[in-house]
Amino acid sequence: LRTVLLGPPGAGKGTQAVRIVEKYNVPHISTGDIFRENIKNGTELGKKAQEYMNKGELVPDDLVIDLATSRLLEDDCKNGFLLDGFPRTVYQAEKLDEFLTAHGMKLDKVIDIEVEKEELITRLTGRRVCKKCGASYHVVNIPPKKEGICDICGGELFQRADDTVETVENRIEVYNEQTMPLVDYYKRADNIVTIDGALPLETVFAEIVKSIGE
Numbered sequence: 001l002r003t004v005l006l007g008p009p010g011a012g013k014g015t016q017a018v019r020i021v022e023k024y025n026v027p028h029i030s031t032g033d034i035f036r037e038n039i040k041n042g043t044e045l046g047k048k049a050q051e052y053m054n055k056g057e058l059v060p061d062d063l064v065i066d067l068a069t070s071r072l073l074e075d076d077c078k079n080g081f082l083l084d085g086f087p088r089t090v091y092q093a094e095k096l097d098e099f100l101t102a103h104g105m106k107l108d109k110v111i112d113i114e115v116e117k118e119e120l121i122t123r124l125t126g127r128r129v130c131k132k133c134g135a136s137y138h139v140v141n142i143p144p145k146k147e148g149i150c151d152i153c154g155g156e157l158f159q160r161a162d163d164t165v166e167t168v169e170n171r172i173e174v175y176n177e178q179t180m181p182l183v184d185y186y187k188r189a190d191n192i193v194t195i196d197g198a199l200p201l202e203t204v205f206a207e208i209v210k211s212i213g214e
Ligand code: AP5
Pocket: 007, 008, 009, 010, 011, 012, 013, 014, 015, 016, 030, 031, 032, 033, 035, 052, 053, 056, 057, 058, 059, 060, 061, 064, 084, 085, 086, 087, 088, 089, 092, 123, 124, 126, 127, 128, 136, 137, 138, 139, 141, 142, 171, 197, 198, 199, 200, 201, 202, 204
């Protein structure tokens, strides 16, 4: 299974990705997670990416494309992958297509999760993430059993640096301007499905499974 998860910040891509990779047994490749890992480890890439991420801007294409495509060459991607947060510009999508064609692969499905702006803001400003395993919670919608502690691994929960109101609004604007055009791009290839991400997370997951097939 070779898929891309598309959708605005806060649509639930990361939340669904965890469930999808478990069911279909493919690696979860999140460019956002890779950048955050680099920031944590203080790498050169992390330093460059952080400037853009903290403002809610996209990291420049040339820092993303090789990073993502070289990840796809690793062994665990042989039988498929779930891309989350890449591609994010038409240029990235074209480069991904070139890469896949050159390696005799193609995308099976692009899953576009749609949620309206007000809800996105509520979700992102209330999001808490586990320091240890990366699981996502929401202070109201999806609270952990014990405040500030991850249900899964007992790790400490924190708020992402780009989840402030101002940055969230900019991220949504950037999405509308730079990433939304991908919906039309993939409509031309006729392999995109749009899912209502405002529904409860189990319902959203069931819809995704329906569109991919068991
Ligand atoms: P990235 O890490 O990809 O973040 P994002 O796209 O902004 O998406 P999020 O992780 O914020 O949201 P999500 O859709 O995963 O939502 P979640 O499941 O957590 O990118 C971060 C930055 O990195 C970018 O801004 C950019 O700078 C850079 N970057 C990354 N990739 C790049 C690329 N390819 N090119 C250039 N730059 C790049 O859910 C959100 C909240 O809602 C959670 O609290 C969750 O519990 C809750 N929730 C989820 N589902 C539901 C539901 N059904 N009902 C109620 N609540 C729900």
